[in-house]
Amino acid sequence: MASSQQIEKFVIKTPCSSANIGPGFDVIGLALSMYLELHVTIDRSKTTSDKPLNCRITYEGQGEEDISLDPEVNLITRVALYVLRCNDQRSFPVETHVHIKNPIPLGRGLGSSGAAVVAGVQLGKEVGGLHDLTPERLFDYCLMIERHPDNVGAALFGGFVGTYLKPLTPEETARTEIPLSEVLPAPAGGVDTGVKPPSPPHGIGHHIKFPWAPEIKAVAIIPEFEVPTAKAREVLPAEYPRADVTFNLQRIALLPVALGQSPPDPELINLAMQDKLHQPYRQVLIPGLTKIVESMTPATQPGLLGVCLSGAGPTILALATENFETIAQKIIEEFKSNNIVCRWELLEPADGTTVTRA
Numbered sequence: 001m002a003s004s005q006q007i008e009k010f011v012i013k014t015p016c017s018s019a020n021i022g023p024g025f026d027v028i029g030l031a032l033s034m035y036l037e038l039h040v041t042i043d044r045s046k047t048t049s050d051k052p053l054n055c056r057i058t059y060e061g062q063g064e065e066d067i068s069l070d071p072e073v074n075l076i077t078r079v080a081l082y083v084l085r086c087n088d089q090r091s092f093p094v095e096t097h098v099h100i101k102n103p104i105p106l107g108r109g110l111g112s113s114g115a116a117v118v119a120g121v122q123l124g125k126e127v128g129g130l131h132d133l134t135p136e137r138l139f140d141y142c143l144m145i146e147r148h149p150d151n152v153g154a155a156l157f158g159g160f161v162g163t164y165l166k167p168l169t170p171e172e173t174a175r176t177e178i179p180l181s182e183v184l185p186a187p188a189g190g191v192d193t194g195v196k197p198p199s200p201p202h203g204i205g206h207h208i209k210f211p212w213a214p215e216i217k218a219v220a221i222i223p224e225f226e227v228p229t230a231k232a233r234e235v236l237p238a239e240y241p242r243a244d245v246t247f248n249l250q251r252i253a254l255l256p257v258a259l260g261q262s263p264p265d266p267e268l269i270n271l272a273m274q275d276k277l278h279q280p281y282r283q284v285l286i287p288g289l290t291k292i293v294e295s296m297t298p299a300t301q302p303g304l305l306g307v308c309l310s311g312a313g314p315t316i317l318a319l320a321t322e323n324f325e326t327i328a329q330k331i332i333e334e335f336k337s338n339n340i341v342c343r344w345e346l347l348e349p350a351d352g353t354t355v356t357r358a
Contacts, residue, residue, distance in 0.1 A: 006045040009358035010126060012038040014119040015350035016104045017111035017154035018218065018317050021259075022273035022308040023251040029111075029154030029161050032218055032347040036102050036115040038076065038123055043095035053081065055092040061102035062112070075113065076100065076120040078179045078190050083124025083133075083141055085177070086199045093127055107226030109311035113181045114151030117142050122353055135352075139207070140200040144173070146181045151311065153207040158352030160212045162256065165205045172201060211260030218347045219318040220310065221331045223340050227285050232312035235281045244276040251275070264321060266298035266305050273306035273319075286314045287338035292331055301327050 015031040055071040071077040077098065084090070104112045121141045125133045133141075135156060142152040149163035177197035179190030190197075255272040258265060283289040289309065296307040296318065303322035310317040318327050328344035335342050 006043065008040075008042040008044060010040050011356045011358075012040065012119050012122050012126065012353065013356070014115045014122070014155050014353045015158065016115055017151045018109070018220075018310040018315075019111065019148065019150040019154075020275070020278065020308065020311060021255065021317070022275045022279075022306065023248040023255060023277070024150070024162075025248070025275070025277045026148060026150055027162060027252065028255070029150035029163060030218070031154040031158045031161075031350040031352060032110070032220070033350040034103055034110070034345065034347060035350070036100070036104055036112075036119050038119055039099040039101065040123065040127070041097045041099075042093050042127065044093070046095040049094045051095070053077075053091040054094045055096045055098060057098050057100065059100045059102070061100070062104060063102075063106040066106070067100075067102075072192070075116045075179070075181060076123060079117050079120025079141075079145055079181075080124035080127065081192075082145065082177070082179050082190055082197055083121055083130070084128045086141075086197050087128055087130055088196065089128050096127060098123065105222055105315075107228055108222055109227065109309065109313045109315040110220065110222070111151040111155060111311060113229070114146055114148060115155045117146040117181050118152050118155040118353055121145075122355065126355060137202070140202060140204045143204040144168075144200045145179055149205045149207070153205065154352075156352050157207055157209065159349055160210045160256070160259065161207045162210060163205060163207045166201075166203065168201070168204065172198070210256040212349050213260060213262040213264050215262060215321045216259065216264055216305065216319055217321070217324060218349075219320055219324050219328050220345045220347055221316040221318065221328055221335070221342050222344065223286075223314045223335055223342045225314060225340065227282075227313045229312045232282055232285060235284060236278060237281065240277060247274070247276045259319075264305055269305040269319065270298050273308050275308065279309050282309060282313055287340060288334050289313070289316075292316060292334050295334075296327070296331065301330060303327065307331075 014036045016034040053071045057069040149165045153163040176191040303320045305319040332342045
């Protein structure tokens with residue numbers, strides 16, 4: 001029997017996130033208080049393992065029937081393996097058990113894949129003893145796998161963030177050993193060729209934290225259907241009218257300031273959350289979206305500040321200071337008129353990824 005000194009235990013906790021917040025398409029992200037948790041145990045007394053790649057995965061939570069427990073396929077462990085292999089470790093330590101607890105709904109616009117990527121990168125660091133990997137360097141790893149800096153930036157660093165992604169060259173992204181979150185699980189991202197993967201370039205992405213007024217909460221209305229990110233991207237045009245780009249630029253310049261002011265200005269926030277670059281095109285995938293965004297205003301709903309699509313949707317995010325249930329029920333009723341069932345959650349801005357050791 002292993003002694004307590006030979007059993008290593010820790011928990012990785014990563015928040016979900018909402019991207020865009022209206023006009024901030026692929027730029028702004030908000031970490032929210034719903035958490036993916038990895039409960040990890042490593043038995044250091046063992047020298048051999050009969051588990052593939054020395055890792056056993058168990059899972060509870062959203063999409064349980066669809067999640068692979070194969071460490072070569074599961075997004076979280078594939079990402080961890082990428083970090084390990086970049087640092088000359090081919091597999092997990094012997095007898096690693098990763099128990100995943102995931103309340104974040106899949107394919108709903110709440111950053112489930114972004115949270116998985118961030119948690120996976122952190123998992124690779126922890127099990128590999130890679131203590132020199134700073135949060136900024138972990139961000140580089142995340143951005144090799146998940147090209148949406150708004151979601152992974154919020155999940156890693158927490159809070160309300162603006163993000164920047166440096167374009168990567170085809171040579172930097174072409175290697176088959178690099179897992180890509182958007183192509184998992186079919187085909188499984190990242191091929192084990194036996195060759196060491198390329199380490200990410202330094203400084204791929206940067207982030208800045210914006211202030212957030214303490215009065216503002218987030219009401220997430222979550223429909224019971226999925227919109228895959230790839231499908232939500234397909235409906236977007238290759239080019240935009242100049243007037244629509246200007247429209248969004250004007251609002252994104254105001255939004256971070258408006259959401260940081262206390263007390264919040266409902267009219268300013270409502271205007272600053274408008275968008276013409278992604279929400280109008282995604283209404284074909286989300287019945288009732290346009291009516292919800294246009295009809296829900298501070299004038300009609302006391303306490304409401306603004307409404308937007310969360311990420312690629314179909315979740316609707318309503319920012320508010322009070323009357324949270326009334327606001328949620330109004331949006332739920334609109335979805336119900338389109339025969340869509342929803343639930344809602346009251347969320348708050350969250351800290352970034354943490355590691356707690358037993």
